[in-house]
Amino acid sequence: MSGTITRNKVVDITYLVKDDSGTAIEQNDIPVSYLHGVQGELLPALEKALQGKKVGDTIEVLVPPAEGFGEYDAELTFTDQVENVPQEYRQIGAQAQFENDAGECKTFVVSKLEGDQITFDGNHPFAGKTVTFIVNVKAVRDASEQELAEGRPSRDYALETTNPPPLADRH
Template sequence: MVITKGKVVSLTYTLRDGRGEIFEHTDVPISYLHGSGEGLFEKIENALEGLEVGGSVDIELTPAEGFGEHDPALTFTDDIANVPPEYQHVGAEVEAENEQGETVRFVVTAIADGKLTVDANHPLAGQTVRFAVTVQAIRDATPEEQRLGQLTSPLH
């Protein structure tokens, strides 16, 4: 069986950041519905088209193809005194709601001179990254999955 539109594909991957260091790795397969446009970067999905189980690709994604450019408007600095103590350390995650009612996740990225900086950009924003992807399994999508354009049942 080969990867074509309407197939459920299970894969493992390693994601490397702009410095070539491993940012994320999974040996536990993740699954997506091929051709749905959901759950996978378009360039990776296109590269997987036609592969069989065991096939692999190594794809470079520019910021525009991947996690986007770093947006300075999503970085904020304030006096540390205005921040609750539980968030006063680098790496702390803060969730807030924007004007549209959407939840936005901020990460404390710096503390210096009595100021604390948070950033809502994806950690890989602005970086060219590499995905090494290996196909673990392929199956036909169920009629319901095809109708909904998303997975509704496990791979096996």
Template sequence: MSERITPHKLVSIAYTIRDSRGDIVEHSELPISYIHGLNDEQLFPKIERALDGLSVDERAEVHLLASEAFGERDPDLTFTDQIENAPEELRFVGAELDAESDSGEVLHFRVTHINGDEITIDANHPLAGEDVTFVVRVTEVRDPTLEEIVEIGDTVVH
């Protein structure tokens, strides 16, 4: 019999994210591993609760409101400037750049719009403001090794 997901088990999952229209916006068969029940924000809490008690090859489908997932859109994270002020390598829609804020937080910026000589850059998560549905498939459940406990710490292992 396959092990069930309980606190302190190492769990590996594959997932699909669908937007509010049902379109697939992200899919990964590459397992993401975490230690269940640490409450360390490796997974959205509602997803972790839905996985509780499942075993390998079982699935959970979890609907998250924008506020439970990637947050609401923050207009202060979007700005428009003259395109001449942007480096050449960022002068196309879809260009991405990571930059550190004054507080030391790393923000991920995307060019979302170019209109004539103006460029719009957005640091909101691409799914901010969107309700989403995660379809999560359990690929592994087992006791973690000491090395995995140390390695995983506060991060997700890929």
């Protein structure tokens, strides 16, 4: 087992995300695990910055929209009459799944309630924002054969260490 982050290592990290004014907008003090070098687990800018780091290291990475959560897309918002929306979705922050004609699902969040109008937004909450990640490396270990085959840390490992799932679907 090596304490250096390289391809096919399972890495446990904690992180803080700040917006461009320095305000904390997300924080996770419980370590999350990801499999280093596997596309899709982590933002590429973060993975690149973590390469070669060791347990105990802290990195700070500025991530502009183009390298992170994308530009804000106004076409991913829509407004409807509140009366057309089921009661359980009539609150800010409520999430609803919508499916397009191609069968692709996307989560939309209620972002605004104004009078008899409700607005849903399908953008990532950090879309259009330059954010700074402060990442602490908590553990590094060799991935098991099962983890390499699945392309992610094993759920058994995550349950044994009480880790939440890895930073997936963040980009």
